[in-house]
Amino acid sequence: MPCRDTVSWNPMIAGYVNCGNFETAFEILRTMKICGFDLDGYTFGSILKGVASAYRLDIGEQVHSMIVKMGYAANVYSGSALLDMYAKCGTVEDAYVVFQCIPERNSVSWNALIAGYVLVGDLGTAFWLLDCMEREHVELDDGPFAPLLTLLDNTEFYMLAMQIHGKIIKHGRAFDNTVCNALITSYSECGSIEDAKRVFDGAVGTRDLVTWNSMLASYLVHNKEELALKLFVDMQWLGLDPDIYTYTSIISACFDGAHKNHGKSLHGLVIKMGLEQSVPISNALITMYLKSNNRSMEEALLIFKAMESKDRVSWNSILTGLSQIGLSEDALKFFGHLRSVVEDIDHYTFSAVLRSCSDMATLQLGQQVHVLALKLGFKSNEFVASSLIFMHSKCGIIEDARKSFEGTPKGSSITWNSIIFGYAQHGQGNVALGLFYLMKESRVKPDHITFVAILSAFDLYGRAGCLNEAKALIEAMPFEPDAMVWKTLLGAYRICGDIELATQVASLLLEIEPEEHCTYVLLSNMYGRLRRWDAKASVTRLMREKGVKKVPGWSWIEVHNEVHAFNAEDHSHSHCKEIYLALGGLMEEIKRLDFVTSSKVLMHDVDRVDECIDSTLCLG
Structure with missing residues (x-):
């Protein structure tokens, strides 16, 4: 263009920002300034949108200085964009200062500020701002409701969710998809699947794919796999095209093995739709096969090997699967291969490999993994710490397990459960019970694993007959x-x-x-x-x-x-004959001490051991 003006430059900046190319957009802004073109509220609004999406607070502060210097601080468009930038970068105090300086605030300004406080988890201030909007008769659109509902994710917020729902109905926003979808999720997380279903049923005619996905996820959160599968079938009948989120969610409905036939059907549907190379879907299928009761490791490995592209989740899923089904030696070999391929291993990786070290009681290897975890910055991670506690206790070193426990954060039940289990394995029930009481004094909420650990500490009181x-x-x-x-x-x-x-x-x-x-x-x-x-x-x-x-x-x-x-009855070891000869000596000593009778060890099993020893020595 031979003749350019500000109106010509602004769409270029906006276009690059919308494409996610913030760096180029900022270079265009600098070129405009150098060439002497006027910058206006739309220019600043566009560039600040890019700053917010890139979380570049440093550049945002530079742009803020330019806005003040050029007299656009009171401009509604640039002011709202500046407010949004500070809010999304997590500096809500600066966002509030900018908000106070905007002479004529509109719903965009209010919504951006509320979203900022939601982002930092300040529920009280966010709700106070919503009340202020109502008092100042600012028109409420779907902007403030959806972010607020994301904070209502616990049963204690159920009444608050109902209040917000009332305001939504009052302001005529009950059928806005964004609000409706957020309501379904919020009610579900507050423990009321019935209210979530009522919102879903009331949105007939306005539902989009996200609405269906939200309801599907809600059923799964409440362990209603049958209803989730039925909902998925309804989607198929209505001709809705499921997306990746739909498939990963519905595949998770088949994780427990009770719906393994449905899981195989879904796998077939994934292949039919040509989605088998979708990494999230393949990961979900791997997890489904690994978590099914028949432990279909072969199917999981076939999917893994067929994946053209794998992410960290793919590798971790196989590693965890091998560890959980007891193929610990294979898991450790797989970990060696994983390290040569995956650069950014995480706490899930370490948890799985340490579990395998625990199962095999390989203390030296476990200590090497521990050093690697420390080197990569996982010292304070509770999942890694929990696995270390378990590994040390399984290897017979309860003192080191206690040291790992004492040196890690204790804000959740994860590490507490591991140390209680550790003392249970070592027959120190009184110590385990004492830790349980200490856990409650520390206001850490026990979960079902905690109770299993306590019960295990006394063989569930069984050996005492209690x-x-x-x-x-x-x-x-x-x-x-x-x-x-x-x-x-x-x-x-x-x-x-x-x-x-x-x-x-x-x-x-x-x-x-x-x-x-x-x-x-x-x-x-x-x-x-x-x-x-x-x-x-x-x-x-x-x-x-x-x-x-x-x-x-x-x-x-x-x-x-x-x-x-x-x-x-293994005969594969190269020193099999010597091993069974030593075992025979031990069995003779056991019989000599009459341990078999006093302990009520099954004579059937003892006879089988004798037969196995005799046959091995004869073959040798």
């Missing part, structure tokens, strides 16, 4: 007991030989997790301990009928910095 106390503790839990709690209780009943109660708990567990082998094994072991061989055989039959297989237990021992792995 099952009534165990039951009372479970009934006192401020939430519904999950499968982990019931498994702990079943273990206690197994120890005490209470067949009737053990059978009741086992039946409940088999309804919750019909494909989980641990329940069958615990029940079978109890029957065997009581020499009820017919009942033990019936459990074995039931496992066979349902296709449930016992996952082989592995043990590891670290000798001279080398890890040796073996499972029951």
